Amino acid sequence: MNISAITGISNLFPSNALFSATSSLAAEGNEKTGASFRDIFQEAIDNAAKTDAADKIGQVELLTGQSDDFAGLLINSEKANIALSLTVQLRNKVLESYNEIMRMSV
Numbered sequence: 001m002n003i004s005a006i007t008g009i010s011n012l013f014p015s016n017a018l019f020s021a022t023s024s025l026a027a028e029g030n031e032k033t034g035a036s037f038r039d040i041f042q043e044a045i046d047n048a049a050k051t052d053a054a055d056k057i058g059q060v061e062l063l064t065g066q067s068d069d070f071a072g073l074l075i076n077s078e079k080a081n082i083a084l085s086l087t088v089q090l091r092n093k094v095l096e097s098y099n100e101i102m103r104m105s106v
Contacts, residue, residue, distance in 0.1 A: 055076045058072065058077075
């Protein structure tokens with residue numbers, strides 16, 4: 001019996017930009033790095049759009065009989081859900097930070 005290893009979640013986020021950017025920012029201190037928050041946020045939005053599009057394509061293929069991979073459809077659907085949740089959480093943190101800054105007295 002051949003059992004393959006379980007792969008990580010690295011496929012959810014292209015090049016793990018969020019994690020590598022935050023760790024490089026923490027390591028570099030105040031030095032300018034290649035990835036800005038805008039780039040990270042934009043990549044999260046793009047990733048959510050790509051995974052949602054892949055999910056919709058899989059749904060259409062399953063409904064039209066072009067594919068019979070129901071498990072793959074469920075996996076793509078969950079990936080799209082996770083990517084959207086990440087994007088919403090990033091947005092919420094940005095709004096929370098903005099509101100906190102606005103409440104500060106000068």
